[in-house]
Amino acid sequence: MPEILLSVKDLSMHFGGVRAVNGVSFDVRRGEVFTLIGPNGAGKTTVFNLISRIYTPTTGRIVFRGREIHAVPPHAIAKLGIARTFQNIELFEHATVLQNLLIGYHAHCESGFWSNLLATPRSRRAELAARRKAEEVIDLLDLQVYRDAIVAGLPYGVRKVVELARALCSQPELLLLDEPSSGLNTEETEDMAWWIRDIRRQLGITVLMVEHDMTLVSRVSDRVLAMNQGEVLALGSAAEVQRHPGVVEAYLGSFDDVSNLRRAA
DSSP, X not given: OOOEEEEEEEEEEEETTEEEEEEEEEEEETTXXXXXXXXXXXXXXXXXHHHTTSSOOSEEEEEETTEEOTTSOGGGHHHHTEEEOOSSOOOOTTSBHHHHHHHHHGGGOOSOHHHHHTTOHHHHHHHHXXXXXXXXXXXXXXXXXXXXXXXXXXXXXXXXXXXXXXXXXXXXXXEEEESTTTTOOHHHHHHHHHHHHHHHHHXXXXXXXXXXXXXXXXXXXXXXXXXXXXXXXXXXXXXXXHHOHHHHHHTTTOHHHHHHHHHHO
């Protein structure tokens, strides 16, 4: 059995009287793609925000690599080895693609303020290492043609890939993907599926994903956890979860979601 990289135990998040997440537990094994699914408002993104320390849980434990992290400050999460993308793209719009990627790498920069200011040999070595890493990620995700382009002028689909690339440049052990196919067309979603596989196979990165596109979920996920109204409905393979009566019932409010669920099953 692979090592457990992330363990979530009895996690709850209350906003006043609203229980956005209520007693959620699951483990993510090293090297797998683990996906959270569920209708809008199920609590999936809240779980992501708790793991990445945007929120502090009301109750429960989050353990990463054997260390409890629910009290770790948000700015320290990247150094621990956790990176994430957002449903709404968060990039420096007026910087180039390469500059955005270098920002991701600098989460691990240890050369210090004065070393960088004075451009010492240590600082220059760190900069060269960052550029080599960024170029590797650019090659992996086929971003060569956009390397020096300003992000604000890029198509939406390319900007989604740039955000993914920046997350990879922070050299995570665990990558949180918040709806990576959102806003993408069929061809771009197909590419995203290949890249998620490559990220796991070539880089050895564990992926925790929130996703609505059940075709993508079925293609890349080792295990799937379905949520509704802040609670766990089912856990298993994509096919097992899609057949679960509680999951089907949770999706009945949307004809498109139910049709998508049945096509993917």
